[in-house]
Amino acid sequence: MKGTVADKQPRLGLRERNKLDKITRIRDAALELFESKGFDAATTREIAEVADVGIGTVFMYADDKRDLLFLVFNDVLDKVVDEAFARVDGRKALSSQVAAVFGHFYEAFHQRAKLARILLRELVFFSEGKQAERFLTNRNRILTGLERLVAQAADKGKIRASEAPAEVAKAFFFLYSGEVRLWLSAPTPDLEQGVKRLQQTFSLLGRGLGESAR
Structure with missing residues (x-):
């Protein structure tokens, strides 16, 4: 057996x-x-x-209560990062791929919207604490994953960008950071509408990159 x-x-x-x-x-x-x-x-x-x-x-x-908040979310983020990049459909346009990645984060935050708002509030300049290193590791994993998607899209001719993949990855990440906060600021965040809005914002960046779906 x-x-x-x-x-x-x-x-x-x-x-x-x-x-x-x-x-x-x-x-x-x-x-x-x-x-x-x-x-x-x-x-x-x-x-x-x-x-x-x-x-x-x-x-x-945990160093303090703020650190405890990140202890609560670190396990969730570990799993979300793994799943988000494991399910990317490389046949789609880059902006759609990235929207799908961050859609996983929207789903996780939607389940605990109240705590997610606090997490994003406390996230500013979060670099110290026993849970900080693990949290920052996940952020770097996200940026590395995005950079890989951008590089693959460039290699396949899906985008025409002179900027380095790392810089394009940061642009997507910063757009997400703003959009997710705007979405969570609503009294009752609508998951479907939030992801749709995120896709629209990413599509604007995609057009600037000369995006193609081929």
Whole structure:
């Protein structure tokens, strides 16, 4: 009988399992309190109490409440980045490919719109904290993935741009950063309309790049 995937994965030792359990409880407690009380009203001490850990344990994994917010989202973003670039249809125009990538982020944020607004608010100049490195790694993964899509589109003659792929990738990313904030600013963000608007904005950039769907 063939072994399962779980059988083939290395088993965690007791110390690693305890660490994972604590991180999971802290993350779940932070999510629960951020959603029930609001980010500003929730305290790290309350999060520690709900997670049934000491306040010192919380600070082992996050520097402050802001860092805890990113702890909550980092697992989500890890998965979203993986899925977004794994499902790109290279036959489509570049602007449509990039819109599809960021559509995954819109879907994730739509599920927790209230927290997503706070995440984007707290994101400004976020470079310090135990969760910062992981978050910034995901941002770099996004930019690298976009750069790859741009380079592939250029190689296939889908765009005619003299700018380096990295610069075009940044342009798409910055447009997304503005559009997602505008979308989330609505009392009840409409997912379909948000993604449609994003596609329209990306199409403007695509036309400037001499985009072709061939």
